[in-house]
Structures are given as C-alpha cells and as structure tokens.
Amino acid sequence: MAKAQPALAVRLNLPPKPAGRTLVIGAGKASAQMARAFEEAWDGPLSGLVVTRYGYGESCERIEIVEASHPVPDEAGFLAARRIMETVSGLSHDDLVVALISGGGSSLLPAPAPGLTLDDEQAINRALLASGAPIGVMNLIRNQFSTIKGGRLAAHCGPARVATLVVSDVPGDDPAIVASGPTIPLAGTRELARKYANLYRLDLPPAAQALLAGEDDLAPLPSDPGFARNTVRTIASAALSLEAAADLARQQKVEAAILSDSIEGESRDVAQVHAAMAREIAARNRPFNKPVVLLSGGETTVTLRGKGRGGRNAEFLLAFAIAIDGVEGITALAADTDGIDGSEDNAGAFCDGTTATRLRHAGIDPLAALADNDAYSAFAAIGDLLVTGPTGTNVNDFRAILIR
Numbered sequence: 001m002a003k004a005q006p007a008l009a010v011r012l013n014l015p016p017k018p019a020g021r022t023l024v025i026g027a028g029k030a031s032a033q034m035a036r037a038f039e040e041a042w043d044g045p046l047s048g049l050v051v052t053r054y055g056y057g058e059s060c061e062r063i064e065i066v067e068a069s070h071p072v073p074d075e076a077g078f079l080a081a082r083r084i085m086e087t088v089s090g091l092s093h094d095d096l097v098v099a100l101i102s103g104g105g106s107s108l109l110p111a112p113a114p115g116l117t118l119d120d121e122q123a124i125n126r127a128l129l130a131s132g133a134p135i136g137v138m139n140l141i142r143n144q145f146s147t148i149k150g151g152r153l154a155a156h157c158g159p160a161r162v163a164t165l166v167v168s169d170v171p172g173d174d175p176a177i178v179a180s181g182p183t184i185p186l187a188g189t190r191e192l193a194r195k196y197a198n199l200y201r202l203d204l205p206p207a208a209q210a211l212l213a214g215e216d217d218l219a220p221l222p223s224d225p226g227f228a229r230n231t232v233r234t235i236a237s238a239a240l241s242l243e244a245a246a247d248l249a250r251q252q253k254v255e256a257a258i259l260s261d262s263i264e265g266e267s268r269d270v271a272q273v274h275a276a277m278a279r280e281i282a283a284r285n286r287p288f289n290k291p292v293v294l295l296s297g298g299e300t301t302v303t304l305r306g307k308g309r310g311g312r313n314a315e316f317l318l319a320f321a322i323a324i325d326g327v328e329g330i331t332a333l334a335a336d337t338d339g340i341d342g343s344e345d346n347a348g349a350f351c352d353g354t355t356a357t358r359l360r361h362a363g364i365d366p367l368a369a370l371a372d373n374d375a376y377s378a379f380a381a382i383g384d385l386l387v388t389g390p391t392g393t394n395v396n397d398f399r400a401i402l403i404r
C-alpha cells in the first residue's frame with residue numbers, strides 16, 4: 001500500500017480521522033481521480049465505492065471504482081446508487097463518510113423516487129438535456145424525482161459525520177447543485193420545479209408528471225439538525241482553472257482577461273457576444289489592448305433543433321467562427337474540461353477567421369451546420385477538433401480567445 005502523503009492531505013483540506021470507520025463514496029466524472037488522491041493522502045483504514053463515467057475509471061487500491069452511463073443513466077448507475085446507499089447504512093456517530101462529488105454525478109446516481117422506474121429517470125434526463133435549461137434548474141427538477149439527490153444520501157448516512165469534497169462544474173459554484181447535491185440539501189420546492197418544468201416545456205413521462213403535480217415530499221432541509229456536523233469543501237472550480245490559464249498566458253507575455261467563470265446562456269448567443277468583443281479588440285484595441293487572451297468559463301446550453309452531432313463548446317465555436325469570418329488575428333479554443341463535449345469523443349475544437357472559408361471548401365455550409373446542431377461533424381471535416389480523452393477533472397467549460 002502506498003505511503004500516505006500528509007502534504008496532500010493538507011492541500012485537500014481533509015477532515016480529521018474519526019474514532020470509528022472511514023467510508024468513501026462518490027459520484028462524478030472526476031470521482032475516480034479524487035478517490036485515488038484521497039487514498040494517497042489518507043493515513044488510516046478506509047473502504048468505499050465511487051461511480052464514474054464509462055472510460056473515466058482509475059486504479060485504486062482500497063476504493064472500488066464502478067463505471068456507468070452519462071449523460072443518460074443506465075442500469076450500472078442504478079446498481080451503483082443502490083450499493084452506495086447500502087455502504088452507508090447502519091453507521092455510528094463515530095464513523096466518517098467522505099463524499100467525493102463532481103459534475104456528472106446526477107446521471108451516474110439514478111435512484112428513482114417511489115412510483116418512477118429507471119426508464120422514467122432516463123426519459124426525464126433526455127427531456128432536461130434537450131430543454132436548454134441551466135444546470136441549477138435541471139438539478140432542482142432532478143431532485144424531485146430521486147431518493148438519493150438533494151441531501152437524501154447524507155440523511156441516510158446519519159448519525160455518521162459526512163465530509164463532502166467537491167470539484168465544482170457549476171456556474172457560481174453552489175455545491176448543492178454539483179451532481180444534484182447527494183450529500184447537500186438544495187433549497188427548492190416542488191412548486192418551483194413545476195414552474196420550471198412548464199417554462200421549459202419539459203416532455204416528462206406520465207409518472208413524472210403525476211409526481212410533480214403532487215405535494216412536496218420530505219426532502220431534507222439545509223437547516224436539518226442531522227447535518228450540523230457535516231462539512232463541505234470545494235477543492236477545484238472553474239475560477240481556479242481560469243486563474244491558472246491567466247498565469248500561463250502572462251508567462252508567455254500575453255495579457256489575460258478573465259471575463260467570468262459562470263457564463264450561461266444559449267451557446268450560439270454567448271458566441272455572438274464573445275465574437276463582438278474579440279472583433280472590437282482586433283479593430284480598435286478596446287476594451288483591452290492586443291495581444292490579449294479572453295478567458296471564460298461556465299456552462300452554456302444548446303436548445304436542440306437539428307439532428308446533427310456536437311456539444312455546447314463545438315456549437316459555441318461554430319457560431320463564433322461564423323461571426324469572425326474573414327477577420328485576422330483571432331484564434332479561439334472552446335472545450336469541456338472533462339474531455340468530452342456533450343456525447344461525442346472530443347473535448348472541444350479550435351477556430352479562427354479562416355474556419356468558415358475552410359468549411360465551405362470542404363463542402364459544408366457553416367450556417368446550415370449550425371442550424372442542424374452539427375458542429376462536431378463540421379470541425380471533424382476540417383481536422384480542428386480537440387480530442388484529449390477523459391481528463392480526470394471537471395470544472396466545466398473553458399474558452400480562450402487570443403487576439404493578436
């Protein structure tokens with residue numbers, strides 16, 4: 001067994017060792033790497049189970065890693081959620097549960113509420129993914145349909161203490177939203193969920209509609225006394241990744257401007273604003289002097305209208321490429337930091353002022369590709385996809401726009 005590293009333990013801000021057992025549970029695209037880091041840092045006995053996306057596993061010595069489906073849940077996730085609940089059953093006041101939570105956990109931990117099936121939970125996820133709703137709204141709605149989300153897992157751990165370590169991929173870094181907060185109660189009522197479901201015209205299965213039409217159930221509240229000893233620490237976030245990118249740019253003698261770590265909105269609209277800013281800098285040196293790199297993060301959304309392939313970052317970049325068509329001196333990267341942009345095999349893509357022309361030369365009409373939500377195919381055709389494979393972290397979107 002590898003020797004524990006106290007320095008890493010301090011950096012991860014780990015909880016003190018308990019008098020009783022230490023159980024590690026977790027879910028998300030970064031959870032396997034978090035489990036491995038935890039094993040390296042923890043000086044004491046432990047056991048546990050975490051679930052991550054297919055292909056995102058790591059080899060751990062003492063924590064079992066299970067893989068399951070994302071973004072639409074499957075049977076493997078369903079079984080993992082059940083086993084995680086069993087792992088934290090019957091604990092004592094002296095035990096410690098360490099929850100390793102990162103984005104993606106919502107679909108990796110399906111646990112349908114009474115009256116719903118896994119099929120229903122899959123249908124709910126598909127409806128949410130196609131709706132264009134921001135993640136805060138999606139997860140508020142998901143909470144209504146789950147026996148594990150919204151703090152229900154933490155409630156099940158009682159009377160043990162729960163220490164949650166979070167890698168945040170949500171705009172604003174509210175830890176209760178990351179992975180639908182299995183160990184952190186989320187403020188939000190069924191009435192609010194109903195309103196959002198109507199606003200985003202969610203096509204929910206009948207059993208989910210019936211459940212949503214009913215009264216609030218007994219979801220734990222943030223003020224529940226059972227949570228008084230629990231702690232939550234965010235150990236990585238978009239803000240930190242943007243600051244690291246800015247430092248790197250400055251080392252290369254390029255000024256960096258962090259626009260925001262929490263940009264939300266329809267990808268193509270967000271692209272228009274970023275493109276307008278980049279063109280303004282390219283033409284007039286305002287609001288920043290060249291050379292500068294504009295950095296931003298958050299989570300944009302795509303309202304599906306077409307039948308093409310591609311995630312929100314490729315869609316952002318296709319709209320951006322159209323908006324800077326022919327402009328010199330602008331180069332952009334947009335990617336999902338977990339290594340997978342939506343459901344394809346790319347993290348994102350690159351573009352510049354020649355992209356739209358190169359697409360036309362390849363026989364692709366950029367506007368038609370955008371209308372069909374087919375940005376992946378477009379960038380694949382000209383060899384401008386960014387393919388990293390799973391990165392082991394997940395702090396959401398990353399955009400870098402260099403203006404020289």
Ligand SMILES: O=C(O)C(=O)CO
Pocket residue numbers: 102103104105106107135139169170177178179180
């Ligand atoms: O809820 C999730 O799974 C997300 O990806 C956001 O954290």
